[in-house]
Amino acid sequence: MELKPGSRWKSAVCDTEVVVVRATAGDIALECGGHPMITHAEAKPAGLTLAPDHADGTQPGKRFADEVTGLEVLATKGGKGSLSIGGRAIGAKEAKKLPASD
Amino acid sequence: MHTALLLEMAAGALADRIATGPAADGVTYAELAARARAGGVWLDAQDAVTVVYVGLNGPMLPVALFASAEIGRPFAPLNYRLPDAELRRLLARTAPSVAIVDDDMVSRVEGVEGADIVRRSEFEKVCADPKLREAEAPAADHDIAVLLFTSGTTGEPKVAVLRHRHLASYVISTVEFMHADEDEAALISVPPYHIAGIAAILTSVYAGRRTVYLPTFTPEGWVELAAAEKITHAMLVPTMLGRILDVLEARGEKLPALRSLSYGGGRMPQAVVEKALKLLPHVDFVNGYGLTETSSTVAVLTAEDHRAAIASDDPKVRRRLGSVGRPLPSIEMEIRGPRGEVLSPGQSGEVYVRGEQVSGEYLHRKVLQDDGWLATNDAGWMDEDGYLFVEGRLDDVIVRGGENISPGEIEDVLRQHPAVADVAVYGLPDDQWGEKVACSLVARGAPPSTDDLGAFVRSKLRSTKTPEVWDFRDALPYNDTGKLLRRQLKAELTAQQPAPV
Missing domain, CATH: 3.30.300.30 (ANL, C-terminal domain)
Structure with a gap:
């Protein structure tokens, strides 16, 4: 799938949704709950279930940066599935606590 | 990534939390999103590109900002304090546009070619229309988010261009989503046409912090509203803080709910900071330094920095009370000399910044260098630990x-x-x-x-x-x-x- 910056994707098996913050060239297989993510507009395919190896959950507002591919996504909605690229789990970035300045 | 998504996320995560207005009967995130949708669908049907806002601070401001964002139209808040002739000249520069105008300001801006006017009261009705609220979001290209006429100190105002990617990047790299406690409330008193006013809307929504608007600033009005609404956070420009401290001192008001006051937008006299720390010992003070062209803050002096400086006998640490702190983790900063050479700590030169939130762009003129660096036109120096001391505009x-x-x-x-x-x-x-x-x-x-x-x-x-x-x-x-x-x-x-x- 081609992950353009600003493009929105959703899980095929749970409520998770993400937006691409930083893209990289090339074909990247972004998955959630063990299954390829689908475009925001697409209908969810029937019959798929959450893979137990990818069921740690995704929190809204968390950013995920993959060091291998350089892909960065932001979770806009949370869900039961966790994110992976080609089966390899990607973890959330450490949140930086900054004081409110506006 | 665009700024309307920030509100969509907030409404999805905490639909029933109060987003803006009084704690008792304010507007929830779900309601704010519904109003922005209705307003956006209506604006999208107008024969205009830019959405102009001429009016006081108030709960319609975030609605108008997010409505414009959702349909990918630039949002241009104008300075209503300008004399009529100047205000009309700025409005003419936004054409073709639709202007949301406070009812009592309509007569000041009527009849400008290319600028259609909708009264604020009419736009409020539009945003309550059930059909529009349930309409699908129109397809949109999210490019320019906000146009701000810079209130520079010379010449004809320039129009700073802030794109969705600049503002969204600033918000998601500096604010943790929905981390605010339910009782937090930010008092917004900077005007709608100031970058801090725009940034406050976006960061508060993303943090899940209720916003309360002071329609027009007076120090007495600020203190009374802060006390009544149990305000926990606020941002002030230096002259505002000085005048508020005078009122607090005269009235013996302590504002016990207040947790954090940030200041910026100009040089803060050290004597005022010291007085503030003394009068409000329970409050965290934060100094933010930034420009319109950098989507707001690029450096912060944190509350811990303030406390360490005031408690220190070391003059190097003590003087940091007069600094604007250290660059954000997402910002690179350099001090450069007149020939562009990077200077060492302690040497004074021009402040340069680079980062995803840095726009460095005016309408029809890009001032960002090809490698992404922006010359701020501010003079300053950094100490060995990376604290930035701003000396003023380079020309000054x-x-x-x-x-x-x-x-x-x-x-x-x-x-x-x-x-x-x-x-x-x-x-x-x-x-x-x-x-x-x-x-x-x-x-x-x-x-x-x-x-x-x-x-x-x-x-x-x-x-x-x-x-x-x-x-x-x-x-x-x-x-x-x-x-x-x-x-x-x-x-x-x-x-x-x-x-x-």
């Missing part, structure tokens, strides 16, 4: 006999003199030194002697920093966002100087 720095002198430093000293109510320091042409130090003062009571004032400055700073020209007047010129117009004083006094023989 006085160069006397090859020595760079910061006007702000001398102003801070003079302001501590009991007979000085307000002061501006600037350079005037000088045959011998190139420039000499001059100042305009507003006296508190009878004007003090210039010998006495000169001795006062010499007791605290190097003798070369003592003003040679003293000009007493009733008031100093400020623009309406509180920026001191040194250039105006400089021009007047230069004209008054005797012609060279």
